[in-house]
Amino acid sequence: MEAAIHIYIASFSGPLPPDRFLHLLGSLSPKEQGKISRFKRWQDAHASLYGKLLLQRAMSDLRIPPMELQYTKYDKPFFDAPFDFNISHSGNCVACAVSDTVRVGVDVELVKDMNLDDFSSFFTQMEMEAIAGSPAPAAEFFKVWTRKEAVIKADGGGLNLDLRQIYALADIVPLNGINWHLQAVAAPLGYVLHVCSDRVAQVLVNNVVIE
Numbered sequence: 001m002e003a004a005i006h007i008y009i010a011s012f013s014g015p016l017p018p019d020r021f022l023h024l025l026g027s028l029s030p031k032e033q034g035k036i037s038r039f040k041r042w043q044d045a046h047a048s049l050y051g052k053l054l055l056q057r058a059m060s061d062l063r064i065p066p067m068e069l070q071y072t073k074y075d076k077p078f079f080d081a082p083f084d085f086n087i088s089h090s091g092n093c094v095a096c097a098v099s100d101t102v103r104v105g106v107d108v109e110l111v112k113d114m115n116l117d118d119f120s121s122f123f124t125q126m127e128m129e130a131i132a133g134s135p136a137p138a139a140e141f142f143k144v145w146t147r148k149e150a151v152i153k154a155d156g157g158g159l160n161l162d163l164r165q166i167y168a169l170a171d172i173v174p175l176n177g178i179n180w181h182l183q184a185v186a187a188p189l190g191y192v193l194h195v196c197s198d199r200v201a202q203v204l205v206n207n208v209v210i211e
Contacts, residue, residue: 105154
């Protein structure tokens with residue numbers, strides 16, 4: 001079977017009507033409803049809700065039966081089943097990657113101006129030079145950052161990893177005995193999105209409207 005990663009992407013420009021938000025929230029388990037209800041900012045609550053709804057959509061499309069989320073000691077959600085998924089959000093964009101053939105990690109980021117000196121300890125010298133020498137340093141920063149994050153999330157080891165171990169200018173990154181494969185994915189305007197897998201896989205993108 002050919003390895004494939006299904007990526008679902010959704011965006012929101014403002015809060016849903018309260019009754020619609022509660023209706024969609026009600027489709028989740030009580031535990032997930034509680035986690036989302038504790039967010040103080042509506043943007044965080046909507047991003048979390050959209051991520052879970054995209055996961056539901058992906059599981060339905062792949063004919064994966066509903067099941068309860070579990071969490072690793074690094075707070076990475078997972079299912080006790082032979083498939084993997086990962087969710088990321090930034091700004092008003094949410095992405096969910098699901099695969100029943102490979103391990104996956106995904107990261108999306110809104111491109112904005114950054115003080116690169118604040119992040120020098122996370123990058124190798126070659127990465128810093130590539131970012132500083134780019135005609136669009138902010139976009140290059142988030143390109144490299146999302147690649148590192150996608151690898152970390154696929155690995156599942158959490159941010160206790162030294163990010164300088166992950167040389168994100170390469171398309172294949174060795175980490176913890178696995179050669180991780182990185183791919184860029186078309187994202188909404190102003191965002192950068194990368195996906196990572198433990199072997200080469202075809203990426204299938206689904207843009208979803210939630211309303």
